[in-house]
Amino acid sequence: MTSPRETAVVGPNAAIQLRAALLARADPDAMLAVFEAAGESRWAAAPPDRMIPESAAAALFEAVTAQFPPHEAAAILAEAGRRTADYITRNRIPTPVRAVLRALPPVLAAPLLASAIRRASWTFAGSGACTTAPRASRVAANPIATPGCPWHEAAFERLYTGLVSRAARVRHTACIRRGAPACRFEIELRG
Secondary structure, three states: OOOHHHHOEEOOHHHHHHHHHHHHHOOHHHHHHHHHHOOOOHHHHOOOOOOEEHHHHHHHHHHHHHHOOHHHHHHHHHHHHHHHHHHHHHHOOOHHHHHHHHHOOHHHHHHHHHHHHHHOOHHHHOOOEEEEEOOEEEEEOOOOOOOOOHHHHHHHHHHHHHHOOOOOEEEEEEOHHHOOOEEEEEEEOOO
């Protein structure tokens, strides 16, 4: 019998954008080493074009944290998170919706974006439970958590700064990797 973690999936951008971030911040050998350590070397040459097992995304993120010093691992994962948010913004949010969100005051745009994040929570949470509010997101049983969750924090912040308020800030305030019952992200809407 397979476990939910073995069958649950996340978007391929967890791997695609991590690959791009590694190439931008490290070098091809380091990128290949991460993908090999995660058991996903095939994606180093040809990134996935469909949903991927969340266990593979978790293994990739873990390989980054194992192969780089903590500050560099966090920077690489954050860059991958920003790139994922940029992809989502360009390709998954229709142009008219982007225009409406950007035109609305942050207090009105934030609940709409939170609702969209919740509807596409598999992107951020796989089999985890993602709940959102205009000023907070929570991922219980976060299957792709890394210490400090820089990928999630950066992805959420890029979405909010790009679609709600350029002054928005996201802080990771609790992490399952540090003993919390869920990963929690507080969204500060300034401006």
